[in-house]
Amino acid sequence: MSKDKSKKKLTFREAVAATPDVSNGYHEGLSAFGGYTAKIKVPDPTKIDGSLDIDATTRELYPNDCRWDYALGYDGEVFYIEIHSAITSEVTKMLKKLEWLKTWLPSKAPEINKLTAKKKKAVAWVQSSNFDIPKHTPQYRMIVQKKILPMAMWDYSQL
Secondary structure (H helix, E strand, C coil), rough: CCHHHHHHCCCCHHHHHHHHHHCCCCECCHHHHHHHHHEEECCHHHEEEEEHHHHHHCCCCCCCCCCCEEEEEEEEEEEEEEEEEEEHHHHHHHHHHHHHHHHHHHHHHHHHCECCCCEEEEEEEEEEEEEECCCHHHHHHHHHHCCCEEEEEEEEEHH
């Protein structure tokens, strides 16, 4: 019995190409992360399926939105990584970015969304510098509740 081609799971590269908002945004390896590649750690670099700078690629389409930064294809799954200041005054902006991503994926990027990691944490906030969100603040409680506590580095083996 042959498999129906329409049911075939796309690769990360194919899913990006099939997403009009970002169809030309695919990057080999971690190159979409530019100067932030050192903030990404994977146990096996040969399993990197590519990367996407969602923010830069969608800037003209959604100029006034708080857009999410990156998507990373790794070992057949996609992870969404935002590299941003981890300070109290930026929490509201980060939560807006998270809501944007949660709306954009199913409505504008369904093929990428189908590849979203299920067993590991799919969405992460990586602090661009020091962490300064005191534990006693409402902002800290919000990011804990939304499960988006910033980390110093995105490390696949620590997810």
